[in-house]
Amino acid sequence: xxxxxxxxxxLVAGAAHAAPLPLAARAEVDxxxxxxxxxxxxxxxxxxxxxxxxxxxxxxxxxxYLEGKGMVDTAEQxxxxxxxxxxxxxxxxxxxxxxxxxxxxxxxxxxxxQQVRAAKAASSPH
Numbered sequence: 001x002x003x004x005x006x007x008x009x010x011l012v013a014g015a016a017h018a019a020p021l022p023l024a025a026r027a028e029v030d031x032x033x034x035x036x037x038x039x040x041x042x043x044x045x046x047x048x049x050x051x052x053x054x055x056x057x058x059x060x061x062x063x064x065y066l067e068g069k070g071m072v073d074t075a076e077q078x079x080x081x082x083x084x085x086x087x088x089x090x091x092x093x094x095x096x097x098x099x100x101x102x103x104x105x106x107x108x109x110x111x112x113x114q115q116v117r118a119a120k121a122a123s124s125p126h
Contacts, residue, residue: 019067042097045086
């Protein structure tokens with residue numbers, strides 16, 4: 001019986017760490033991924049270029065993994081821990097927009113996050 005209680009305690013403790021992003025952070029991440037998908041920019045991972053929709057799908061899988069491990073609470077953490085580089089190769093992800101040189105995804109997403117926050121601040125009542 002003690003073993004069952006211990007196992008259940010560990011299971012509950014583990015589940016307590018696995019939590020979805022807080023709503024405000026999730027809204028920011030969703031806004032970032034929507035911007036990436038709608039941007040017309042391409043996303044490079046491990047040497048191959050992908051359309052924004054494919055990038056969004058891939059990054060949502062990474063977000064799901066990070067949430068399951070309780071490793072992400074903010075949009076910045078999502079960018080740093082999931083949307084900056086390949087967990088397989090360690091190579092940085094890149095974003096390439098028409099007429100511009102590719103930039104690391106962390107830079108592109110951080111700039112977009114600043115714009116999302118500025119737009120939210122401008123539209124909220126003072």
